[in-house]
Amino acid sequence: DSGVTQTPKHLITATGQRVTLRCSPRSGDLSVYWYQQSLDQGLQFLIQYYNGEERAKGNILERFSAQQFPDLHSELNLSSLELGDSALYFCASSPRQGWTTEAFFGQGTRLTVV
């Protein structure tokens, strides 16, 4: 158990809908990262938050947004969903900014858009 909790584990929704994925980092970790794993794109970095502030952005679509709350949990919002958004979405956390320490991933949320 990595200590990073992601909910829900599975999500099935229709095209055009909006969903929210939740991530609770390990106790004491300030950084949260979101990654998308799809068959054609592999593991892609989406966005990072550190202590409530956005720190880095990767290949995140405009239809997607995220935030980190004062209790340090994070949510990834995906809207106007398309079939191609079907993927495994991972959250990772680490104590500080950057990957200068180990970062541990949650079990992922498998999103299926039908």
Add this chain to the structure above:
Amino acid sequence: AQKVTQAQTEISVVEKEDVTLDCVYETRDTTYYLFWYKQPPSGELVFLIRRNSFDEQNEISGRYSWNFQKSTSSFNFTITASQVVDSAVYFCALSEFNFGNEKLTFGTGTRLTIIP
């Protein structure tokens, strides 16, 4: 730009054989971090090792060992006496030490199958 190449898409070996997974990286930074993660069939990403660019010592952890060679930009992973539980997809990843660009770049992964 940083890049990680795992040229071996799939490997199958018979149980108890040794197997080496290759990882070659590209970066312009002198300070960077290399990682290996394991993704078993259940889907989670399991952290295996993190190595910084200034530490070229090889590391051994049980049946796992890692060979870091800056001269060839490689960070290879060897499993000795493989077991069926080692069957998984293994990812090599790279992070440059660059605040504000905290991306961890993954390779495409190597699917390892251990045949009983």
